[in-house]
Amino acid sequence: MADPEPPSYIDYESFLDPSFSAVSFANSLVLATNNPSDTPLDLTTPLSRVLFDVQEIDTHIHNLTTTSALPLLTYTSEDRDASQRIVKEIEAQVASLTEGYERLEKEVLLRWEAAEEVRLVTERLWRTVKIGRSTGRCLLLGRQLEVQIAEVGGLGAGGSGKKEDHRAMVRASNTLLNLRQIFSASGEGGEGEGLDKVNVLTTLKNDLINPSERDIRTKAQQIIREFSLSSLSITSGAATTTSTNSSSLQQQQTSAMATPSTYVQTEDTKSRTTSAFLTLYLLSSIPTAASSKDGSEPDAFQPDLLIAALQAYLQTSLTSSLAALARALGSLPTLDRALLEVSARCQNIVALEALLESTKPPPHPLLSPGSPNQRAPPPNLLAPLLRSLDTTSLPSHFWRSLASSLAPRVMDVLNKGGAAARTLRTNRDRIRDGIRECVVRGSQAPSGAAGGGGGGGAVARKDGAAAGWEREVGVMVGAVVGTIGR
Numbered sequence: 001m002a003d004p005e006p007p008s009y010i011d012y013e014s015f016l017d018p019s020f021s022a023v024s025f026a027n028s029l030v031l032a033t034n035n036p037s038d039t040p041l042d043l044t045t046p047l048s049r050v051l052f053d054v055q056e057i058d059t060h061i062h063n064l065t066t067t068s069a070l071p072l073l074t075y076t077s078e079d080r081d082a083s084q085r086i087v088k089e090i091e092a093q094v095a096s097l098t099e100g101y102e103r104l105e106k107e108v109l110l111r112w113e114a115a116e117e118v119r120l121v122t123e124r125l126w127r128t129v130k131i132g133r134s135t136g137r138c139l140l141l142g143r144q145l146e147v148q149i150a151e152v153g154g155l156g157a158g159g160s161g162k163k164e165d166h167r168a169m170v171r172a173s174n175t176l177l178n179l180r181q182i183f184s185a186s187g188e189g190g191e192g193e194g195l196d197k198v199n200v201l202t203t204l205k206n207d208l209i210n211p212s213e214r215d216i217r218t219k220a221q222q223i224i225r226e227f228s229l230s231s232l233s234i235t236s237g238a239a240t241t242t243s244t245n246s247s248s249l250q251q252q253q254t255s256a257m258a259t260p261s262t263y264v265q266t267e268d269t270k271s272r273t274t275s276a277f278l279t280l281y282l283l284s285s286i287p288t289a290a291s292s293k294d295g296s297e298p299d300a301f302q303p304d305l306l307i308a309a310l311q312a313y314l315q316t317s318l319t320s321s322l323a324a325l326a327r328a329l330g331s332l333p334t335l336d337r338a339l340l341e342v343s344a345r346c347q348n349i350v351a352l353e354a355l356l357e358s359t360k361p362p363p364h365p366l367l368s369p370g371s372p373n374q375r376a377p378p379p380n381l382l383a384p385l386l387r388s389l390d391t392t393s394l395p396s397h398f399w400r401s402l403a404s405s406l407a408p409r410v411m412d413v414l415n416k417g418g419a420a421a422r423t424l425r426t427n428r429d430r431i432r433d434g435i436r437e438c439v440v441r442g443s444q445a446p447s448g449a450a451g452g453g454g455g456g457g458a459v460a461r462k463d464g465a466a467a468g469w470e471r472e473v474g475v476m477v478g479a480v481v482g483t484i485g486r
Contacts, residue, residue, distance in 0.1 A: 029046035033046050127193075131193075131195065135200065135201060138182060138183075138195070138204060141175055141178055142208055146208060148168045148171050153165065166276070170279055173216065173279045173283055174365065216283070220276035220277075220280050221305075221309045221312075223273055224280075224310065224313055225309075225313060225316070227351075227352060228269070228348050230343075230344035231447045232347060232446075281305075281306045286366050287300070301367055303361075307384055307385055310356075314389075317345045318401055318402055320345065321341070321342040322406060322409065324338040325338050325406060329409065329410060329420070329424060329480070331420070335431070335434060345442070346395055346398055346399070346443060350443060350444070351445060356381045359380055360380055395469075399443075399475060406476075410479070410483040410484065414484065435476050435477050435480055439476050440469060
């Protein structure tokens with residue numbers, strides 16, 4: 001190697017410092033050779049200093065290059081030879097890797113592409129088979145539903161003229177739930193995936209499933225509206241009076257109460273009504289997380305269709321009884337017939353309560369035992385209705401609701417004055433006895449009403465005695481006689 005470098009006045013460390021700034025260096029030279037207050041500044045001296053330093057550095061670089069030329073050339077040659085050897089080795093390895101990749105592509109990638117294509121074809125075929133199987137099941141259930149609808153009889157606008165099989169309504173409801181379950185499982189991997197794109201199933205839903213569900217629901221609601229098991233017979237005069245002043249539904253109920261039922265008719269009525277209960281229970285809507293209040297989990301299942309139909313029946317009985325009593329209080333000779341009619345309606349409610357109490361909820365296909373919306377099934381179909389009405393007894397609810405609506409009607413008759421008001425005041429004792437007898441008589445279950453028509457056996461009422469209805473008697477008497485005595 002060359003001899004050690006001669007000492008130099010140039011501060012190479014400053015120039016080699018990574019933080020070196022040419023501007024700062026030039027400024028320091030100017031300030032070192034000039035007075036900052038002088039105007040103008042003399043830049044000749046610092047410029048000569050810089051040019052001298054540059055020339056000195058250039059000379060130093062030239063000397064170093066000249067002195068170390070041979071070692072530099074030797075090092076460069078050795079470095080080039082080593083690089084060529086490395087390139088040759090790398091080229092050999094690259095060629096080996098290329099050959100391996102080509103062999104891998106031929107033995108693996110090409111086969112994988114062919115297998116992937118087969119997988120896609122197989123997956124599409126599997127989806128096609130799955131949709132075909134689900135479509136076939138829906139069509140089979142649709143045919144089964146069509147047969148069951150024909151067995152029910154009397155559905156639709158014109159009816160079928162065949163004998164009615166009310167139990168077919170329950171079978172049809174289960175078929176509808178099976179179809180609903182298939183169509184609702186439309187998520188990825190579900191049984192109903194892709195069925196919304198099948199035209200024949202769209203036609204099946206629009207032409208058969210939806211109309212059938214609507215007809216069955218309407219039929220079940222009609223059976224409940226026409227329910228009557230009262231053993232009290234109403235004379236044709238009372239029936240005529242009621243029919244001329246009430247709606248067609250009230251006419252049907254009054255006509256049904258006009259003729260006492262035989263044992264066979266009673267059992268048939270209970271069986272038909274039980275089928276209607278089960279049908280509406282099954283067809284009731286299933287709550288979902290989207291319909292819940294907080295959206296976290298679905299609410300508990302409530303048979304909304306059944307509850308709505310039963311509440312409508314109770315409301316119709318209340319409206320009819322209120323209208324009959326209001327008319328009778330304005331024309332006292334018809335009071336006995338009106339009280340008999342009210343007793344008959346309450347007897348129907350007693351029979352309805354006993355039938356609901358003896359009917360257990362059927363197994364619901366869409367409510368698994370561990371589902372969040374089926375936490376604890378009710379012991380019978382009466383419990384959800386009592387919970388919705390916030391009462392413990394349907395007859396008690398009937399009498400108390402009737403009494404709360406009857407007091408204003410009595411007050412209207414008294415405010416009008418005339419013969420009707422005088423007659424009410426002079427016959428208070430007779431009205432009191434008649435109302436008491438009406439409540440006691442109406443709160444007793446009609447003969448043959450105990451037990452369900454296939455709903456799980458008879459359930460005897462413990463509060464059927466006359467002494468159990470003293471509060472209701474007092475409420476009704478107070479609503480009428482108490483208002484008269486004011």
